[in-house]
Amino acid sequence: MAQRFDICNGDADGLCAAVQWRLHEPAPAALLTGLKREIALVGRVPAKAGDELNVFDLSMRPNRGALQRLLDAGVRVRYFDHHVVEDMPAHPLLESHVDTATDVCTSLLVDRHLGGTFRAWALVGIYGDNLAAVADRLALDSNVDAGDCALLRRLGEAINYNAYGDEERDVHIAPRDLHAIMLRYRDPRDMLAYEPVVDEIDAQRHSDLQQALAVAPLWQDAGASVRVLPDAPWSRRVLGCIANELANAEPQRAHAVLKQQGKGYAVSVRAPLASPSGAHALCSRFGGGGRARAAGIDGLAQDELESFICAFANARWGEPPGP
Numbered sequence: 001m002a003q004r005f006d007i008c009n010g011d012a013d014g015l016c017a018a019v020q021w022r023l024h025e026p027a028p029a030a031l032l033t034g035l036k037r038e039i040a041l042v043g044r045v046p047a048k049a050g051d052e053l054n055v056f057d058l059s060m061r062p063n064r065g066a067l068q069r070l071l072d073a074g075v076r077v078r079y080f081d082h083h084v085v086e087d088m089p090a091h092p093l094l095e096s097h098v099d100t101a102t103d104v105c106t107s108l109l110v111d112r113h114l115g116g117t118f119r120a121w122a123l124v125g126i127y128g129d130n131l132a133a134v135a136d137r138l139a140l141d142s143n144v145d146a147g148d149c150a151l152l153r154r155l156g157e158a159i160n161y162n163a164y165g166d167e168e169r170d171v172h173i174a175p176r177d178l179h180a181i182m183l184r185y186r187d188p189r190d191m192l193a194y195e196p197v198v199d200e201i202d203a204q205r206h207s208d209l210q211q212a213l214a215v216a217p218l219w220q221d222a223g224a225s226v227r228v229l230p231d232a233p234w235s236r237r238v239l240g241c242i243a244n245e246l247a248n249a250e251p252q253r254a255h256a257v258l259k260q261q262g263k264g265y266a267v268s269v270r271a272p273l274a275s276p277s278g279a280h281a282l283c284s285r286f287g288g289g290g291r292a293r294a295a296g297i298d299g300l301a302q303d304e305l306e307s308f309i310c311a312f313a314n315a316r317w318g319e320p321p322g323p
Helices: 012-024 064-072 106-113 119-128 132-141 146-161 175-182 188-194 197-213 233-249 279-284 302-313
Strands: 004-008 030-032 052-056 076-081 094-098 224-229 254-261 264-270 294-301
Touching: 004 012, 012 052, 012 106, 012 119, 012 146, 012 175, 064 076, 076 106, 094 106, 106 119, 106 132, 119 132, 119 146, 119 188, 132 146, 146 188, 146 197, 146 233, 175 188, 197 233, 224 233, 224 302, 233 254, 233 264, 254 302, 264 279, 264 302, 279 294, 294 302
Parallel strands: 004 030, 004 052, 052 076, 076 094, 224 254
Antiparallel strands: 254 264, 264 294
16 A cells, blocks of 8 residues: 655654645655754655655755665655755656745745645744745735734744754654644644743743853954854854844844854754855855755864864855856
């Protein structure tokens, strides 16, 4: 018998995209997800010929080989994503919805495909992916009032925050368990009303942010800043969140937040919101990747710190030139 698999990033964008799809198509499906940096997940799917795989918010670059093998084995794949990809497979079993524009995220792509059927969940994902201006415009077009926007943003930021950590014990709730709670509600505002887990995540988030904001920049100038956090459970959780907070607070400045790990660093980079491009290009020079406006490096060696700061300080931010 054919099986269905939903595979997604464990952050707000990935989970909200997957929830939209499964509410649209309420059929049994095995879920595979993980923490924010667990992106090479396609190879873990035990799919066979005739099965269906839905992929949400996972960069195709580290999943390219596994994706090709599944397609060649006869698995039908529907792929929604917004990360940079240079070599997308051409295959009759692949239905691709990939858009790498800086003002797009996966929840928005699913929302467009479904005609806005689950618009509130899309807004949660878009707010959680730090695209507040995009979410605000979409909410205005959908007659969602400011009070509800604030609620949806709070939920999106909490879900997104819960995805960061090196191990599941670092986060408040495993993303797969959070997905199960989300899927109970066609309207995310009901989840806010009835599920205490949101308040619990939010309280942890604010506590961790206070510790992170107390860390002074290692280096900064008028256009960029670099902070290095110690290795601790709170810093593992707050790495992406603090980068977004700093980007929103100082939209003219690029931000790099590093967390010590072993003999190196995990790195989260945000291009200036006023010129949201260049993050992927910078991080790819050090073995990382992501999107034009937000990217990261899983393992920056300690002896690369100085060269990274130099490259970051001299990075050219802004939209890529046209043809």
